[in-house]
Amino acid sequence: MSFQELSSRERGKKDSSITLDNIKVDICIFVFDIMFSNGERLLALPLRQRRNYLKELFPMEKPGYLEFANEMTVEADEACLSNESMLTKVNTFFEVACKSSCEGIMVKSLDIDAGYCASKRTDAWLKVKRDYVEGLGDSLDLVPIGAWHGNGRKAGWYSPFLMACYNPDTEEFQSVCRVMSGFSDSFYIEMKEFFSGDKLLSKKPPYYHTDESPDMWFSPELVWEIRGSDFTLSPVHHAAIGLVHPSRGISVRLPRFICSRADRKAEDCSSSADIARMFSSQTRKMEVVDRED
Template sequence: MFSSSSQHRSAFDVLMSNASAKKKRKLEEIEDTPSRVRISDSAKPKSDRVTELKSKIGLLKKKPGDFDPSKVSCWDKGERVPFMFLSLVFDLIAVENGRIVITDILCNMLRTVIATTPQDLLPTVYLAANEIAPAHEGVKLGIGKGSSIIKAISEAFGRTKAQVKQQYTQLGDLGLVAKGSRSSQTMILMPKPLTVVKVVDTLRQIAKESGKGSKDKKKDLMKTLLVATTDCEPLYLTRLLQDNLRLGFSRQTVLAALGQAAVYNEEHSKPPPNIKNPLDEAATIVKEVFSVLPVYDIIVGALLTSGVWNLPKTCNLTPGVPVRAMLAKATTSVDLILEKFGDTVFTAEYKYDGERAQIHYMEDGTIEIFSRHAERNTGKYPDVVLALSRFKKLSVKSFILDCEVVAFNREEKKILPLQKLYDSFEEDPGYFQFATALTSNDIGELQEFLKASIDIGIGDSVDLVPIAAFHGRGKRTGFFGAFLLACYDVDKEEFQSICKIGTGFSDAELHELSSSLCSKVIDIPKQYYQVDDGLNPDVWLEPTEVWEVKAADLTISHVHRAAIGIVDPDKGISLRFPRLVRVRKDKNPEEATSSDQIAEMYQAQKHNQPSNQGKGDDD
């Protein structure tokens, strides 16, 4: 029992002071490490900034012409942009369907960043586009999609891995698991609020970790970010770690919004007098410039210093930076090609059985070879690197060659198939056969060969995305028995159903496909899925895989939505008797066959096979 004397009170005060100092030191340690200490919700400190941001974030939905950036920002000019701001923007977009509204929101967000903290525009664009570095730099997080993130979430929020895995199975979204885990745990002392710059810098640091112990270092860096999150931040941080924001917009939307934001913040020059719609023109300029120079760092810097109208002059083809590959459009008739080009003189080239290569020769003599996906393949072709310097003229200082690397027999002076299959295998009819082929430069022969290929089905396969599945019945009970496939509409940025595929699979194939897609099941369809209500699949899927599919032909459909409004105002196009060729590991869902290409293939078929057009849907 303590005495009431001043001497004893003083001693007690000293004891309490020492205890407080120890507690303070402990709290300082906790600030830099994940904490499992919980306190009651009533003691949770309120964030004025979060509350203010939430009250203002809806203003971003205004038409850009009516929007005032100063009405949204609640951070001082020059202060780093809070990651909470970007997360709340994502939350706003998550409930929107229209591409125009989403573009407006992104545009107004970028305008706010430019007006307050222009130096943070670059990292903001990177995160909005779900990227951390230019594609050709090959910077990857290297953390996979699940296990390491699950471990980071469990340690950051005081959960067991089993608890996190169980909720992941139930919710199908690790981001929602992280958000729920964070909301159920409150820390005594929160670290500093996350900024957009902090997130980008840490993600890049995660990507750089390699070698012994790198797995734990990556996990600790993820944990450091997660511990500092609050509200909806864990949801979008986790999705950024998984490389899938699940928001229904692509890089193209971000680029369009960036161009429009530049118009509203344009300080360098007025639009040229011949431009009727500056917003659309600016969006087009930024997208076109990005296709020849896909580096946000250069484009954003040029936008801020010399403006959007000067962008084509300030951002050009640059040796060392691979140009984005253009996609080819399939056709089934020479007449259609001539009709497309009109009186224009064009060049026709053979398509070789090789590998696409983009060769860059720099002024210092450095050579880089990139794949169609901007991956460095220089070490793969040492003979090409050695030979290139001999071929160029002395006057040429640098160049970019978009070409096909093929195998060549110098003795016989002819190009060989890249894989040299004919020399390596023997045909066994009905079991192993080479594709039917014709080698000729005779137009008549080629036309007949083309016609023959059309007569037995679609001349080219199509690449489609599974977006839903149907449970198997009978002997297929226990796994999926059929799948709903979709093409991709580039302009609307949506997946449109085109066929239901369920025949031609072996039990082993169905089991393998079902296993790979089970973890991709989601509760409700994406807002960017165009599917007729009558289809009623049993489960919906994340758009993660691309399947190469062939079919008998294409037909106008009352049910499917592929290319709706292009060839018919109210109906789409579907595939008849589709069959799976293979799973395309080399393609992303947004690289699937486009609705425009589906429409062109249908028109080409209609031109060549008018008798087929009376056929209806056949799934």
């Protein structure tokens, strides 16, 4: 899709093309950190000092155009598990972020080891996602039905995997999502050995329903527990298609492998009806609109 023209994939008509000149989008910049100021490198400064620089540089917010990212500060003397009031505030802050369709929150050190470490993972910056918290993530039992060839460090392995649920009424496997996180290197090696020989299919079976085109198709052999942040409608995946939306299926945002379910057969995985119910009951409600024009 070019930057000069956007076309409607659903309608698929030439006269449905629109140019960028006809599109107006309001953009708001959310500022959360600063690395340089007036030619001075600030990466080594603690976060508390960088935030002060940020407020001096942008003393006024302009709602809808330039705003500071939402934040809350917990001082050292408040950060203890016995402080129920503070724990309630933190939990509320996290829940509001999740309900606003954010992945979660970042927990950062303010003063100790609080420099900006670009492109590095440190204990001073901790990511807390919805699916990391027990009771907030939605867990599904899905079947790997295909995969792509891995790239980079995963070259020679399968990554990502295409996951599917089962519709017992039609005896079809319907795709739900791609999964590429939560696996160990040893698991990748094990799966490359497992999905070989007669477990690799020469073409997509008629009982696999998806608009995805993986590099290889698997026979339905395994069941994996997958946890994601929430559910969303998808034009590509066919899980529960027709149960919530007439032409779109349901997918999972930020899916992550949890474990193998050796106790379950492929037909015993999560059903399309299960996924439709979970979509309808999720905390973050989505407006489902069917456009026929």
